[in-house]
Amino acid sequence: VGNEPVDVNTVKLNQKIGIERDLISDWMIIEGGKLIGGYTIRAIREGIPANEQPAFDQSIGLYIDEGVDYFKINRDTPEGAILSLEEAYSNKDIDAAIDCKDFYEEARNMLGGINIELDEEIIEKTADILKLSFIKSIEEHGFPDFTQIKNAFPERQKVSETNWIITEICWYPDNGKSFQQLNTYKSSNGWKVLGPVSTKPGDGDQQKD
DSSP states (O other): OOOOEEEESSTTTEEEOOOOGOOOOEEEETTEEEEOOHHHHHHHHTTTTTHHHHHHHHTTTTSSSSSSOOOOOOSSSSSHHHHHHHHHHHOOOHHHHHHHHHHHHHHHHHHHHHSSSSOOOOOOOOHHHHHHHHHHHHHHHHHOOOOOOEEEEEEEEEEEEEETEEEEEEOOOOOOOEEEEEEEETTTTTEEEEEEEOOOOOOOOOOOO
């Protein structure tokens, strides 16, 4: 509690108040007048006609966009795995980047959409090809640089307990914006990033790989 309570006797100044994590249904941070998190507010806003949304933003005194998120850069979550891969890119660390991927699962996922009988040999050969292609692309085109990029993960789509599709939006220093959906997989070593599902740039958006 950062302010002296007025007409409230159940808490005191400087008292720490907390609740169990399982009871948290939403969170929000106001940073420079910009809303971070606040998914309940966003849901309310989405139900308002587009031409009335600026007035809604002004009425609550906040700038609301897709929402820059904060996830720990680790493989405890699908989003954290994506951030880990992007950090490896920015650090130009090919080994760390490969460690964030699961080429076997990516091959199995990709081949699952083809009407052929799968066996271990086909999956493993495809995984090897995907890995070599990944390395070759970096060697030829260099590492993507995510150091100046802000991103948000506005949507999760559950395919199975171990497979989630994560929507990522990136904002670039040149005001470009990209949209991508990434397959992620929960392995025994944490979440891994598979290949992109699709891209859906909006009108006027700048698509970047």
